[in-house]
Amino acid sequence: MIRFPLWILGALLLGGIVHLSTVLAMPQAATQDAYSRLERITSVNAVTQLSAPSAQNATMPFMDPAFAVAVCRYDLSAGALKLRAPLSQAYTAITFYTRNSVAYYAINDRAAGRHVIELDLMTPEQHAQVPEEEDVTAADRLIIESPTRLGLIVLRALAPEPGLMPMVRRALAGAQCHIEPVPQQ
């Protein structure tokens, strides 16, 4: 019966491979991930404000109820994306996620240093096409590279007290994002 421990060892090794491959495949296979949830209620390349989370319904689990949230779901196939977001008084942060919910960039109002955050989002290929002199002269032009063609920009604005929520929501309603075709040389 030397064979039996060998069978078990083989099963363990195969089991390890199954485990690792399922963990790696999970983000692609998930149907209830944040992007899929938001795909149903947002339109592409436009800012949509999410309803406040309550005990009865919430767009996503573990949402912070002190924040007003707006989402720009983007698709960079047709060109680069321009985002313009006015800041509210207390605290505003903009976080960029890939299609699979990996946060690859985040900026907050203090880092922006102005009353409006304006930036361009493009794929590395589109960034390479931007004429170099334009890149240099526009020193205050913030360009962010998206590792994926699809993704999410999430704008979060804090209402330090519940009474300030309507004001924060009004400020966030001024946020815009739209596609700007890359000029062809």
Next chain:
Amino acid sequence: MRLFFGSCFILILAAAIGLGATWLTVTRGIAFGSLTIGAWTAWPKSGSVDIDPYARAAIARIGDLPVGVGDGVAFYAHTDDARNMLDGRCAFVISGITPAARFWTLTLYDTQGRLVANTLDRHGFTSAEILREADGRFAISIGPRARPGNWLPSGGIEQFVLVWRLYDTPIGVASLTTKEGPMPAVVRKGCT
């Protein structure tokens, strides 16, 4: 024939081991690079491109969006300091001081990440609205019955989760040591 049955046996066993291990790691929220201070645990790397495959799988399953590292860091508590489960039928007190951050919020969820219904419509506190002592310390009472001061209703649910989010904070960005900041203590004060 024996080879055939043996092969079937190890394939079934391998599938069970592999899928079982995946299920366990993803539902238990096992991820690397955690930062634990008292009852609170954060995974600062989950909000960056350095996120590990286990955290990615867990986030994809739950369907939330992690707080980005440039934005802040989220600490989760499932137990109190003495490792008692956070039971909604018991009274808990959170007290002390918080690490440096421009703003923080404390929110109470059920284990699925939903807010808990209550008559006050209160689901958490922000650093701006909390009542403090003269020296800046604060105490938050969590329980099913109303308390004076900062009361966070737990609705009497079986188990709840507390999430402490620090916004615009150096914690988790620079290094991963527990000396970075004191997190508030979570203490159970008896059950009904």
